[in-house]
Amino acid sequence: GESVGLHLPTLSVQEGDNSIINCAYSNSASDYFIWYKQESGKGPQFIIDIRSNMDKRQGQRVTVLLNKTVKHLSLQIAATQPGDSAVYFCAESSRSGGGADGLTFGKGTHLIIQP
Amino acid sequence: DAGITQSPRHKVTETGTPVTLRCHQTENHRYMYWYRQDPGHGLRLIHYSYGVKDTDKGEVSDGYSVSRSKTEDFLLTLESATSSQTSVYFCAASLAGGRDTQYFGPGTRLTVL
Numbered sequence: 001g002e003s004v005g006l007h008l009p010t011l012s013v014q015e016g017d018n019s020i021i022n023c024a025y026s027n028s029a030s031d032y033f034i035w036y037k038q039e040s041g042k043g044p045q046f047i048i049d050i051r052s053n054m055d056k057r058q059g060q061r062v063t064v065l066l067n068k069t070v071k072h073l074s075l076q077i078a079a080t081q082p083g084d085s086a087v088y089f090c091a092e093s094s095r096s097g098g099g100a101d102g103l104t105f106g107k108g109t110h111l112i113i114q115p
Numbered sequence: 116d117a118g119i120t121q122s123p124r125h126k127v128t129e130t131g132t133p134v135t136l137r138c139h140q141t142e143n144h145r146y147m148y149w150y151r152q153d154p155g156h157g158l159r160l161i162h163y164s165y166g167v168k169d170t171d172k173g174e175v176s177d178g179y180s181v182s183r184s185k186t187e188d189f190l191l192t193l194e195s196a197t198s199s200q201t202s203v204y205f206c207a208a209s210l211a212g213g214r215d216t217q218y219f220g221p222g223t224r225l226t227v228l
Contacts, residue, residue, distance in 0.1 A: 043205050043219035107157040
């Protein structure tokens with residue numbers, strides 16, 4: 001029979017290099033975006049967020065870029081470290097999404113750090 | 116984070132038995148959520164709560180019920196567990212609802228035999 005597994009996009013980078021993880025969204029009404037990091041066996045951890053009135057936001061070693069024209073979001077991690085190995089996924093929300101349930105999550109990208 | 120804990124962290128049960136998962140938060144967040152995470156599907160919303168005794172269905176609510184009698188506790192119940200409910204379950208909490216950051220608990224791995 002056919003096996004079903006976890007087929008996430010994978011990004012492999014050398015330790016010390018910069019990583020760029022991409023996310024495309026389809027809802028042009030989305031106006032709030034979050035990046036999460038999920039390590040194996042743990043819950044998703046908030047990294048950084050951005051609202052649609054901004055194009056760029058920086059945190060500690062991370063930068064999120066938002067291109068509303070092409071509905072694209074990216075997460076840049078500077079000087080990647082072994083502890084950055086995880087699955088990263090984006091989430092989006094829009095006013096049209098209603099109240100409490102307004103976040104839509106992507107399926108994630110697996111970041112692997114090569115020594 | 117919102118000081119979120121989940122219990123139990125692991126559970127194995129048999130088909131047809133009732134199961135209750137507990138989520139507890141210490142930061143007085145108004146909104147709480149239950150998700151399941153499965154390979155190839157990402158996080159899918161089961162139920163959410165927007166206040167004590169106020170709950171609503173999410174994307175995959177069939178076979179699940181929830182209760183919230185106190186701000187800090189949100190319970191997820193599988194009335195009669197099935198093998199398709201084998202999954203990792205995450206609880207999340209948010210101060211200001213869907214257009215605000217959701218903070219997640221550590222998860223419960225449930226296996227239904």
